[in-house]
Amino acid sequence: xxxxxxxxxxxVHETRQRLGHxxxxxxxxxxxxxxxxxxxxxELLTAQTAAIRRVLTEISAAEERVADGTYGACQDCxxxxxxxxxxILPYVRYxxxxxxxxx
Numbered sequence: 001x002x003x004x005x006x007x008x009x010x011x012v013h014e015t016r017q018r019l020g021h022x023x024x025x026x027x028x029x030x031x032x033x034x035x036x037x038x039x040x041x042x043e044l045l046t047a048q049t050a051a052i053r054r055v056l057t058e059i060s061a062a063e064e065r066v067a068d069g070t071y072g073a074c075q076d077c078x079x080x081x082x083x084x085x086x087x088i089l090p091y092v093r094y095x096x097x098x099x100x101x102x103x
Contacts, residue, residue: 010083015066018040018090023059062091074098077086 030052037045065071072081076098085092094102 004055008099010064010086015086015090016063017069019059019063019066026055026059058091061093061098064101076102 030049031054033040033048034047062071065073072083072086073079074081074095075093077095079095081092081095085096092099
């Protein structure tokens with residue numbers, strides 16, 4: 001297990017707040033999609049719902065990493081994920097280099 005030192009730029013509390021905000025945003029999106037389901041293209045509805053559920057899964061995994069002290073470490077190479085990247089995508093698992101190789 002790789003443990004990453006906490007950055008003074010992003011505390012555990014702030015990280016949890018960001019993840020909570022991301023979760024709430026996605027749940028709001030999911031609710032809006034479900035409310036408009038009767039009017040939506042079924043294929044688009046399925047794709048949007050699946051994408052949001054994937055992000056919710058990523059958010060839960062990030063919360064687990066916060067709890068076990070591995071949040072902020074790239075899950076591929078173990079390097080520190082830049083704080084700026086975590087501020088934009090607080091649930092991200094990989095540094096930019098490893099993410100580019102994976103896609």
